[in-house]
Amino acid sequence: MKIVILGNGISGVTAARFVRKMSNHEIIVISKETDYFFSRTALMYLYMGHMRLKDVQPYETAFWQKNRIQLIRGEVSTIDFHEKILHFDPKFRAQETILGATPSSVSYDKLVLALGSATNKFGWPGQDLDRVQGLYSYQDVESMEKTSQDISRAVIVGGGLIGIEMAEMFHSRHIPVTMLVRESNYWDMVLPPEESKMVGRQIVEHGIDLRLATGLKEIKGNDQGQATGVITNPGDQIDCEFVGLTAGVHPNIRWLKESGIETDRGILVDEYLQSSIKDVYASGDCAQMRTTRAGRRNIEAVWYTGRMMGEVVAHNLCGNQVAYDPGIWFNSAKFFDIEYQVYGQVPVESSEKLETIYWEGDDGEKSIRLIFEKIQKE
Numbered sequence: 001m002k003i004v005i006l007g008n009g010i011s012g013v014t015a016a017r018f019v020r021k022m023s024n025h026e027i028i029v030i031s032k033e034t035d036y037f038f039s040r041t042a043l044m045y046l047y048m049g050h051m052r053l054k055d056v057q058p059y060e061t062a063f064w065q066k067n068r069i070q071l072i073r074g075e076v077s078t079i080d081f082h083e084k085i086l087h088f089d090p091k092f093r094a095q096e097t098i099l100g101a102t103p104s105s106v107s108y109d110k111l112v113l114a115l116g117s118a119t120n121k122f123g124w125p126g127q128d129l130d131r132v133q134g135l136y137s138y139q140d141v142e143s144m145e146k147t148s149q150d151i152s153r154a155v156i157v158g159g160g161l162i163g164i165e166m167a168e169m170f171h172s173r174h175i176p177v178t179m180l181v182r183e184s185n186y187w188d189m190v191l192p193p194e195e196s197k198m199v200g201r202q203i204v205e206h207g208i209d210l211r212l213a214t215g216l217k218e219i220k221g222n223d224q225g226q227a228t229g230v231i232t233n234p235g236d237q238i239d240c241e242f243v244g245l246t247a248g249v250h251p252n253i254r255w256l257k258e259s260g261i262e263t264d265r266g267i268l269v270d271e272y273l274q275s276s277i278k279d280v281y282a283s284g285d286c287a288q289m290r291t292t293r294a295g296r297r298n299i300e301a302v303w304y305t306g307r308m309m310g311e312v313v314a315h316n317l318c319g320n321q322v323a324y325d326p327g328i329w330f331n332s333a334k335f336f337d338i339e340y341q342v343y344g345q346v347p348v349e350s351s352e353k354l355e356t357i358y359w360e361g362d363d364g365e366k367s368i369r370l371i372f373e374k375i376q377k378e
């Protein structure tokens with residue numbers, strides 16, 4: 001059987017690895033981004049000079065051949081689900097890659113779509129100017145590297161996890177940063193007020209110009225089509241030569257909308273990660289569960305769920321029916337010097353049914369929160 005996996009991120013590569021552990025099926029993994037799988041979570045360290053691309057690639061080059069996983073670099077532009085063929089974009093095929101020439105098409109018996117996410121853009125005037133970009137792909141880091149030489153200020157729009165990473169990246173190169181955060185405290189739709197304020201203080205202590213309750217109205221540009229500043233929602237003008245768009249991501253599936261596969265925000269899948277089309281699965285950031293489990297969301301764009309889904313898909317491809325069960329929610333992140341970990345549901349606001357114990361260190365940089373359900377007396 002020929003299994004084609006579109007996407008060489010954590011989800012696609014985990015699916016490939018587990019199919020190989022369980023079978024002798026032919027495996028092809030395709031990506032337009034890089035020849036070899038790398039850790040997306042470590043992208044910031046490339047720009048900060050802590051690591052090179054080869055340092056964030058978990059497997060040696062020989063791994064792929066040894067495990068008989070064929071890699072193809074190329075951009076798939078259309079999928080014919082009826083004929084079971086993927087067609088490559090001819091423009092991309094002209095590019096040289098280590099993996100050799102990209103074919104014009106590839107057929108499959110079973111297909112895994114592990115397409116990842118794309119940066120949100122909300123139709124802001126100027127959002128497509130030069131020197132305006134998100135932080136998702138290896139190409140985004142290359143473009144940051146090129147664009148941010150000798151700039152006097154970067155403005156980052158959005159107060160989530162990727163925004164703070166981008167701020168830290170610029171900070172490491174002593175580039176002044178302004179962060180526009182629409183909410184009244186940093187990431188306060190996820191963090192309870194004390195933690196949200198603690199991270200906000202940490203951002204400010206690192207010299208970032210944090211503007212809370214401030215949105216982006218418009219990005220200004222010059223005659224060469226390059227960003228030169230932003231107008232905020234209260235109407236302030238901030239001059240800058242780089243605008244980072246970090247107001248979240250969405251499943252990277254827009255190019256599939258007319259292909260016949262059933263989608264909503266992501267590719268709709270059942271508990272076996274099977275899509276609406278026979279022999280086609282979706283996995284990782286681009287998959288949307290048809291049924292949402294208690295305490296979970298139907299799209300979860302995090303590393304470990306991508307990995308778990310990849311493993312589940314591999315089982316189902318190899319004929320062992322396994323349902324996706326991510327267990328209880330957990331997540332971790334780093335906000336400059338603060339390490340954050342969460343296990344289970346921590347609501348932003350407590351309720352009558354919940355009891356909370358919260359401790360914060362005198363330095364305002366450490367805290368622990370325990371939340372549990374109150375015992376209901378008869």
Ligand SMILES: Cc1cc2nc3c(=O)[nH]c(=O)nc-3n(C[C@H](O)[C@H](O)[C@H](O)COP(=O)(O)OP(=O)(O)OC[C@H]3O[C@@H](n4cnc5c(N)ncnc54)[C@H](O)[C@@H]3O)c2cc1C
Pocket residue numbers: 006007008009010011012030031032033034040041042043044074075076077114115116117135136137162165252283284285286300301302303304306332333
């Ligand atoms: C900067 C950053 C930091 C992060 N930090 C964390 C963290 O600390 N912890 C955490 O849990 N998560 C983190 N995440 C999220 C995590 O990295 C993602 O959830 C995860 O990498 C998604 O894996 P995936 O396999 O679903 O997709 P991806 O890793 O996005 O892989 C999809 C691949 O498919 C390719 N592709 C898509 N369409 C096509 C096409 N048509 N043709 C060819 N190739 C195609 C893409 O180019 C891409 O290479 C971070 C994300 C970013 C951007």
